[in-house]
Amino acid sequence: MSGITLAVPSKGRLEELTREWFATNGLVITRPGGARSYLGAIEGLPDVTVRFFPASEIARELIRGTIDFGVTGRDLIHETSETGPASVSIAKPLGFGNADVVVAVPDAWIDVTHMHDLADVASDFRSRHGRWLRIATKYITITRQHFAKAGIAEYRTVESLGATEAAPASGVADIVVDITSTGSTLAANGLRVLEDGVMLHSEACLIVSRTANWPAKRKARLDAVLARLNCVAGF
Numbered sequence: 001m002s003g004i005t006l007a008v009p010s011k012g013r014l015e016e017l018t019r020e021w022f023a024t025n026g027l028v029i030t031r032p033g034g035a036r037s038y039l040g041a042i043e044g045l046p047d048v049t050v051r052f053f054p055a056s057e058i059a060r061e062l063i064r065g066t067i068d069f070g071v072t073g074r075d076l077i078h079e080t081s082e083t084g085p086a087s088v089s090i091a092k093p094l095g096f097g098n099a100d101v102v103v104a105v106p107d108a109w110i111d112v113t114h115m116h117d118l119a120d121v122a123s124d125f126r127s128r129h130g131r132w133l134r135i136a137t138k139y140i141t142i143t144r145q146h147f148a149k150a151g152i153a154e155y156r157t158v159e160s161l162g163a164t165e166a167a168p169a170s171g172v173a174d175i176v177v178d179i180t181s182t183g184s185t186l187a188a189n190g191l192r193v194l195e196d197g198v199m200l201h202s203e204a205c206l207i208v209s210r211t212a213n214w215p216a217k218r219k220a221r222l223d224a225v226l227a228r229l230n231c232v233a234g235f
């Protein structure tokens, strides 16, 4: 197929801010069928198809190469696959959707301020509590990578797809790895980020798939659109 496909987040803060960003840069994204339609276009660019997806699916399909370029959070590229970052090129960080993926512990864990303290807690958790340390998170990949780097292997993750911060108080888990922007949800649930607990700084980015099919003509079409957005594919 010679046309190129742009993926835009299908709802919420990311959709609004993405369409605003494109419009500010002279490209108007249309969604003629309304919020329940997932097909759109860019005014004046007939060979660009716009498709609306959840941000997490945009990351997955950019890595797979079924979407040519799109907007999603850097966190979702790192979380979807360990090969994610190598499968895409960040054409432009967009300056919105800023959030950090962090390790947070209960306020009551006053002696646990750094990852090395958490390593000590994790190593004798089984002897003291008869079970592994439990981490509530939807960021399984990022947690595995960063805890390995910190030399922490004695834990279990408890998958949590929403309201993750409630897990320690409810007894579902002991600590959390979650995304935060203002920190208010963590604070409201009696949780504190470790001083070296920021594992990833994320923001929404315009991202190009490296694994998509880029014959010269299609790549030229992509490069022309990116040029109007003052950025390049990077490959």
Ligand SMILES: Nc1ncnc2c1ncn2[C@@H]1O[C@H](COP(=O)(O)OP(=O)(O)OP(=O)(O)O)[C@@H](O)[C@H]1O
Pocket (backbone or CB within 6 Å): 009, 011, 012, 014, 053, 054, 055, 056, 057, 072, 073, 074, 075, 076, 097, 098, 099, 179, 180, 181, 182, 202, 203, 204
């Ligand atoms: N405070 C925040 N909380 C969560 N995500 C944030 C925040 N600030 C920015 N983001 C970005 O928004 C992304 C989540 O957006 P969104 O909720 O649309 O994702 P989604 O996968 O489409 O969600 P859902 O699965 O509920 O549809 C995060 O991955 C991150 O990149």
Ligand SMILES: O=P(O)(O)OC[C@H]1O[C@H](OP(=O)(O)OP(=O)(O)O)[C@H](O)[C@@H]1O
Pocket (backbone or CB within 6 Å): 161, 162, 163, 164, 165, 178, 179, 180, 181, 182, 183, 184, 185, 186
């Ligand atoms: O640091 P803060 O500003 O408090 O933001 C962090 C919160 O925002 C998100 O929740 P949201 O309700 O946006 O989405 P979700 O719960 O569906 O993930 C995220 O899951 C955190 O709970």
